Amino acid sequence: MMHEKLKPAGLGCAYHNWDVDFRPIEGTRPIDILTGNTPKEVAFQLDVATCLAAGADPLPFIKANAGRIKTYHLKDWSSDREKHYRVLLGEGVGPWKELLELAETVGGVEHYLIEQEGSRFSQMETARRCLENFKGLRG
Numbered sequence: 001m002m003h004e005k006l007k008p009a010g011l012g013c014a015y016h017n018w019d020v021d022f023r024p025i026e027g028t029r030p031i032d033i034l035t036g037n038t039p040k041e042v043a044f045q046l047d048v049a050t051c052l053a054a055g056a057d058p059l060p061f062i063k064a065n066a067g068r069i070k071t072y073h074l075k076d077w078s079s080d081r082e083k084h085y086r087v088l089l090g091e092g093v094g095p096w097k098e099l100l101e102l103a104e105t106v107g108g109v110e111h112y113l114i115e116q117e118g119s120r121f122s123q124m125e126t127a128r129r130c131l132e133n134f135k136g137l138r139g
Contacts, residue, residue, distance in 0.1 A: 003041045014043035014070060022054035022061075029056075035065050043108075044068050048094055049075035049085055049115075059098055067108040072099075074134065075115040085117035088126065090133035100138050 003013050015038075021031040035044065046069050051058045062069055076092030078084055083092075090096055103109040114134055119126035 003039060007041075012041065012043055014045050016045040016073075017047050017050060019050040019054040022051050022056035031061070035068070040068065042068075043070040045071040045073065047073040047075065047115075048099065049073070049077040049092075049117075052077040052093055053084070057095075059095060059102060062099070062102045062107045066106040069103065069107045070110045071113060072103055072107075072109060072111075073113050073115045075117065086119060088116070088119065088121075088133060089114060089130040090137055096137040097139075 006012055015034060017031055021034070022029055044065060046058060046061070048058050051061065074089055074096075075085065076087045076089050076094045076096075078087045078092040103112075112134070114127075114130050116126050116130055121129060
């Protein structure tokens with residue numbers, strides 16, 4: 001497998017999810033097939049907003065894949081059609097306090113990536129506000 005070839009170079013491989021990965025097909029979510037059929041050395045990158053957009057709860061996913069979710073795309077999501085991904089971190093439906101606690105206790109987090117898709121603020125103001133919100137959520 002590829003992860004074995006990458007290991008001597010100090011590298012690994014991971015999968016970044018999309019919303020379709022959390023949408024069941026004939027009762028089974030593609031993400032569960034991926035996590036269940038890849039070696040434990042293969043990590044995952046959880047894009048929280050696309051998980052939420054699919055109507056899934058990221059918390060059970062983190063618990064079920066303890067230690068394998070190395071990076072988290074911290075992006076919020078709103079069910080409001082006018083907003084969807086255009087909300088700052090902490091303004092949407094993400095269960096952020098619980099998610100960050102799980103990421104740091106069982107999830108295996110190595111890196112957080114604060115991501116934003118559009119905003120009502122300038123790029124720099126959006127970055128400042130999202131970082132400020134992250135600090136407030138994380139404590």
